[in-house]
Amino acid sequence: MEAYANALLYAIPFFSILVIVEIAYGYFVKHQTHTVNDTISSISSGLTSIVKDSLGLAVILISYPFLLEHLALFSIAETWYTYLLAFLAIDFASYWNHRLSHKINFFWNQHVIHHSSEEFNLACALRQSISNILGYFPLLLIPAALLGIPYKIIAILTPIHLFAQFWYHTKHIGKLGVLEYIIVTPSQHRVHHAINPEYIDKNLAAVFCVWDRMFGTFQEELDEVPPVYGVLKPAATWNPILINFQHVWRLIQDAWHTKSYYDKLRIWFMPTGWRPKDVRDTYPVKIIENVYAVEKYNTKTSxxxxxxxxxxxxxxxxxxxxxxxxxxxxxxxxxxxxxxxxxxxxxxxxxxxxxxxxxxxxxxxxxxxxxxxxxxxxxxxxxxxxxxxxxxxxxxxxxxxxxxxxxxxxxxxxxxxxxxxxxxxxx
Structure with a gap:
């Protein structure tokens, strides 16, 4: 926990400065991508997340050192290529973790906060979850454990991998040529945050876009389809703590109201957005149908x-x-x-x-x-x-x-x- 806290001591000012630079740039080029309330909400969300993570407020289902001890087939020395293999393993695991979060009802709750902003800027990158209290990510690192990649390297690279996903949350950078075939770019991630039918649940990779191309989740940003940001069930609040638990609260209500015991159980593991038929008919939830007619959440504040x-x-x-x-x-x-x-x-x-x-x-x-x-x-x-x-x-x-x-x-x-x-x- 202390090592993570020390890293945040430098990361917080660095990210804050970059957000300020983006705001200033948007002002001077007359293309502002920030609003006061939304940016305050986004940065505040980041603060709640780092408090939770730095205090270790999560239950780790299984640790990477345990997997390493019981599954390692090789013993790898600490060299540059070990770090490269570890980074690729973390990125691969991140892709599947991200895909699970988009596809399974229960896991969507831990990710919805990141998509809740109806703007797209560096501040929205800071919208990170406090509801991911079950730490299962090490399970997705089994390939790294099998190779025998030391825990020390995983521990060093994991926060670096997370921080490397910050820069591409911006509208101010266009397509980047050949890099579009190698790494995740702002253009690709704009697609990921969009709720347009053409874009939704696409571009799930974190650093290397090769995973999206390999597993059929890649979508290029189209000039004729401007991205519309947010979630299909709008958060309608600036309170990041409420946003973190809106989806799971709806799941709890649906599980309570449905008459089917089978549905009470399976609702948690069904595709994101699935609801029991009896609940869907009796307790309808408003979902955005025409993304181009969306009116952004905006409270009048002095x-x-x-x-x-x-x-x-x-x-x-x-x-x-x-x-x-x-x-x-x-x-x-x-x-x-x-x-x-x-x-x-x-x-x-x-x-x-x-x-x-x-x-x-x-x-x-x-x-x-x-x-x-x-x-x-x-x-x-x-x-x-x-x-x-x-x-x-x-x-x-x-x-x-x-x-x-x-x-x-x-x-x-x-x-x-x-x-x-x-x-x-x-x-």
């Missing part, structure tokens, strides 16, 4: 609320960087339970300020929970996870933030209603 939400996002990023910079020290001094509490405060905070963008009337409840948890840490430890070591007023700073955040949430909960009402009267 500039002041957008600025406040952007501040909340930036402050949350700072909190995460502080956690990762002091990961080992905090774990040793405060214990794993208090680190999980740190993660909970971040989660509840994100839930609160993204729900405020949705005009969710119960946002104040979650902000109250954040206030209570934050003050509990400050009172019980007389510090904020060692912040006083850097600033003598660290505890005061954090207490001020929690109280200010609480009061601002109350203000915006009422002020936004008045602002929206005044806008309606003006029109």
């Amino acid at each position: 500039t002041s609320l957008q600025i406040w939400s952007a501040f909340q996002l930036i402050f949350t990023i700072v909190l995460m960087l502080f956690l990762f910079y002091n990961f080992g020290t905090i774990l040793k001094s405060y214990g794993y339970g208090m680190m999980v509490l740190y993660g909970m405060i971040v989660f509840v905070g994100i839930y609160s300020y993204t729900s405020l963008l949705d005009h969710y009337k119960y946002t104040i409840i979650f902000e109250s929970i954040k206030l209570v948890l934050g003050l509990f840490v400050l009172v019980s430890t007389s510090d904020w996870y060692g912040l006083n070591t850097y600033f003598s007023f660290g505890s005061v700073l954090m207490a001020t933030y929690f109280i200010t955040s609480f009061l601002a949430t109350i203000y915006f909960s009422f002020a936004e209603k008045m602002w929206v009402s005044s806008r309606k009267l003006a029109t």
Whole structure:
């Protein structure tokens, strides 16, 4: 966990800078691919994912070291070609993991967050899952285990492989000639994120597009078919935590409502979108039929609320960087339970300020929970996870933030209603 946290200490600023560069570029070329609310939601989703991953909040069904110990047919030395083989094995496994996520109802829930944005930009690359609590990916690395590829190499290359998928989430790069036959490009990935009938469930590869060409899932971006982004059952919220569990909640409801015990069981393993007939008729769910008539989700929010939400996002990023910079020290001094509490405060905070963008009337409840948890840490430890070591007023700073955040949430909960009402009267 600590090694992953150290990697994120550098990855978070790097990705944030690239998102800012893309926003600036879009502004100067007058082709902006970002909206304030959507970008805040996307980056916030990334923060929830790295909190979950860095704290190890998942159940690993089987580990790669176990597979390596029991399945390895060879013993391979650590050379450059071992790294190449390992990267190819990870990419191959990623393709099939991705394909499962698109084809099986239960697995789609762990991936839907990544497709939930109705925009396509570098920020949407950060929409990563917190609902993938069952770690089965090592099973897809059996080829690597059979070859005897050391765990150390897999551990080094896995985050690099993930980070390598960031750059092609953009509209600002066209087709790349001969590279279109070798690697996944922005053009290919625009197809993957599209819900057009011609594009859906295509281009599932992560780094090398050869897998799509081999297994029949490749689709070129067509000039006459502009991609439309999102999911066929729109998320209709800026709250990334809600988006993570929307699909599984629908599955739970369908499994509960169907009268067939057979359907209660098989719904989880049926193709994505499958529903029992009795439930489908009785509890219809709206699905996009004409992708070109889609009206994007857009809550009317004042500039002041957008600025406040952007501040909340930036402050949350700072909190995460502080956690990762002091990961080992905090774990040793405060214990794993208090680190999980740190993660909970971040989660509840994100839930609160993204729900405020949705005009969710119960946002104040979650902000109250954040206030209570934050003050509990400050009172019980007389510090904020060692912040006083850097600033003598660290505890005061954090207490001020929690109280200010609480009061601002109350203000915006009422002020936004008045602002929206005044806008309606003006029109």
